[in-house]
Amino acid sequence: FFGSPFLSPPLLVLSPARRSFIFPTPPPAHRHYSEKRKNPVQVTCRRQSGAPLPPPSPSTNLLEPIHQSFVLGLSAFAMAEVRLPLRFSSSSLILAMPTALLLVVLLPCEGLHFASGPAPALSLKNPADLGFPVIARSGAIAPKPDLLCLAPPTHSSWGGLWPGSGGGSKPRAALLQTNTWWTVAIAPLSVEGPLPTHRRITTVPYVVDLATRGVRVSYPYLLTNPPDIVQTIVDPPIFEWSLGTASADVILAGHCLRDGGKLWARMAYRDTQTKRDVMELLAVRGSAYISVRYTKAAPEISTGQDLTQLLVDGVDAPCEEGVGLLGRKFIVYSADSDTLWAVYVPANTTLYCEPSPLRLFGTEDSFSGVIRLAIMNNCTTGAESPKTGLVSPHCSAPNTPHAHLEPYWAALDFSADTLVTSATVTVSTLHKLLYTQVDWVVEQAWPNGTAPVRLAPALQLALPHHMTQLRFGNITEFTAPHRKKKAGELAVVTEVGVGGHRGLTGYAAPVVGSRWVLTLARKPLPWVGSPDHGKRVALHAALQQEPMELPIQVSRGMLDPYSAGRVVARLAQLVLIAEQLQDQGVIDRLLPQLREGLGVWLDHRSENPLFFDSSWGGLVSCGCVYLPQPPHCSNRVARNDCPALDNFDAARQEHLNPFYGGHHHHYGYLIYAAAVLAKVDRAWGNAYHDKVLVLVRDIANPSSEDPYFPTLRHFDWYLGHSWSSGGLMDSPNGLNQDSTAEAPHAAYASFLFSVARGMPGLALASEAMVLCEAAAIQMYWQIHTPGQVYPRAFAHELAGVVWDRMVEYQSFLGRQPFFVIGTQARPVTPALALHLHHKPWLKAAAERMALSCGGSELCLESGFVVHMHVLSSLLDKEAAWNKAQSLPDSAFSLACPSCSGNSRTTALHFIASAGNLAPTATRSEERRVG
Secondary structure, eight states, rough: OOTSSSSOOOOOBBBBTEEEEEEEOOOOOOOOOOOOOOEEEEEEOOOOOOOBBBOOOOOOOOOTTTHHHHHHHHSSSSEESSSSSSSSSOEEEEEOOOSSSSEOOOOOOOOOOOOSSOOOSSSSOGGGGOOOOOOOOOGGGGGGGGGGGOOOOOOTTTSSSSOOOSSSOOOOOGGGOOSTTTTTOOOOOOTSSSSSSSOOOOSSSOOEETTTTEEEEOOOEEEETTTTTEEEOOOOOGGGGEEEEEOOOOOOOOOEEEEEEEEEEEEEEETTTOOOOOEEEEEETTTEEEEEEESSSSEEEEEEESSSEEETTEEEEETTOOOOOOEEEEEEEEEETTTTEEEEEEEEEEEEEEEEEEEEEOOOOOOOOOEEEEESSOOOOOOOOOTTSSBBBTTTSSOOOOOOOOOHHHHHHHHTTEEEEEEEEEEEEEEEEEEEEOOOEEESOOOOOOOOOOOOOOOOEEEHHHHHHHHBBOOOGGGGGGSOTTTTOOOOOOOOOOOOOOEEEEEEEEEOEEEEEEEEEOOOOOSSOOOOOOHHHHHHHHHHOOOOOOOHHHHTSSOHHHHHHHHHHHHHHHHHHHHTTTTTHHHHHHHHHHHHHHHHEEEEEOSOEEETTTTTEEEEEOOEEEEETEOOOOSOGGGTTOTTTTOOOHHHTTTTGTHHHHSHHHHHHHHHHHHHHHHHOHHHHHHHHHHHHHHHHHOOOOOOOSEEEEEEEHHHHHHHOOOOOOOTTTTTOOOEETTTTHHHHHHHHHHHOOOOTTTTHHHHHHHHHHHHHHIIIIIIIIOSSSSSSSSSTTTSSBEEESSSSEEESSSSSSSHHHHHHGGGGOOOOOGGEEEEEEEOHHHHHHHHHHHHTOHHHHHHHHHHHHHHHHHHHHHHHHHHHHHHTTGGGGOOOSSSSTTTTTOOHHHHHHHHHTTTTOOOOOOOOOOOOO
């Protein structure tokens, strides 16, 4: 350890003839793209006027003073002329290593602005004014006042909590996110008891426990339980880091939510006596740092580990009682966990040290400032731990340390003063591309009272799907910083190349850039597929035989919204097929049923009605105590007898809808049906527009201006997919998503409704979610390349349930492969083609599903045999067509809960359309309706 490179003095290597810096750039092993690097790379420094710069002195200490000078005086330094691609950029940093010089040149870039401002609200109408009865949650499910200390409106962003411009306060409901990665911080319930036993959030790469006396930080590792489970394991308590206060007269009262969005959250810690803020956690998705802001309180950073070595500003320092250590960067190594950590503090901060267990603390109760904690190496020596006797699970083998991490350490130093405080997300389209722009909003962590400085770009961690969508910079494009960008020219980020973190979502690669632009190819989103001409007669015959009457349980609204919605959406699909086949008679038979199936919910005639929850901001179902003879709900809704609102077991009968589980799955079907009806019946669309928008706003509201609903309730902009279950229930493994294809279906439904009603803003937001969900499914559910995301020991073609901290090969319907794989192919709509097109994966999945389903009565009775043929049609259309035609009627029975969303005609229509191009949906012209 004492001979490791990070303790060595810096060394500068010059090429005098050209005044160029020459250094090797080995490609990281995890790279998923094809660019080739050469060795060495030459970088010639030039002034902006074109005159060469004099080289820095070889004696310069590059680890600290140069970092400061580059941050504080960037305008005095040169831009760079690079002859080969580099992957580290932003403003300007030079770092030297013992074996070779690493020159990093970071150039600022403006990028494109894709939108002129915040997304406008879809509607500002109060759901109560549209007839939805209002409830305020009470008891165990109500928001907990002690967990909420919401700040005044300050932010405007997609995913932000506050109005963007000029407005006053909003109703509290709109301030609360129910399904984000940090919702557990305010969740009122736990699956393990009446209150969460721990409030644990995953920021990536860290797991943070919001403890009563401060913030506890863990650096987790992966454990595979072959063959079906991969888990994120939080280190033993002795390996955790705690950030609290050493002030004797301050007693922390636990955390409360100060502010938050889809990519960030601020959790305040208050003094029990004075009620003033003492600490504030700035939790940011993908941040390389844990950042805590202190206000007039002595800081304390501690762990259960013993100290092995301490460096203060690069110098070996004693850890002795009563000896104050003055510095800005404290590097701590503990052999117990074999990890190396950096603690960044304001310049000239004095901390005291206790070695066993390690504790760094201040004594000044007047201390105010930001403290940042970051891991530098998770396998420093590869030796056995003195405490556990085991080699760190982060090490690939005993005595095999992770080496050559100096570029990552330099990046940590370089961006340490750049504090991400929030983020905004903007989407736009240009020709055949969709752009999602993430702007990490930054401020100086340690302002020194001088003139404003030009901050280095933020250091964030990019997940595997980011790495396929981000644009990495070639510095030659920015040798003329004054040059006006061309139309369509994108912002770039730069990859550090080493120092990433292996987690449940694969390798998180460190990248530098305060603006990310993620690019996806746009795909057609048609109303209906384009079947083979020769199969249309058979399709028409199947259509004529379809049952077209709603069961009484659906027409009177006794079912939960999810089960009822699937039946209603089934009829809507038949309407589209009948329209394509020009069968007005079938349309005239279906439309009254479709109007009734939607109207029972939208006109508030359902025996299991939807309430607007003013406490959390959403539509929730009441619940039905069902009696079969005659069919009816025996609970008296008029007396507010709603069993599912406060009872977890009753809520399970509603698929956890009252607890905000899976609203996008549930309402996606109803929105789809409403989109189809609005398409073919413009008058109905006009009459029910605002009521349908209440459903849309519940799951797909893109605007922070809406005072009644949170933004994009289920969608996670960092991971690129939605979370289903979780909601207001804390779980040991965090949030999860199971029925994968139903998530993009919900966004697809919102897209179709936006097309039917002429709403381009909603169309853009919905298209973005559809494409992001499809890309995430192919990265984090479908396993195209073993070992790319999950460990190779997880030997499956698919992840069934993806949790925040666990992945398992199963479905909530069962462990059989036909359930696990079949969820990739339901509901059967043209949108399935967005994520079901990777032929090698389709072949492996279809073979395993066929093996599992063949001869299984459960596969037939559940209707999942239909999804087997839908999946296989993308490989062999004719074989799937013949087999689907021979299926018994029971596979499509409305009496089968899992079959209710399928019809024979819809399945055959998808198979007949497999591989055929269909245009993106457009708004219909006025037409006669039945």
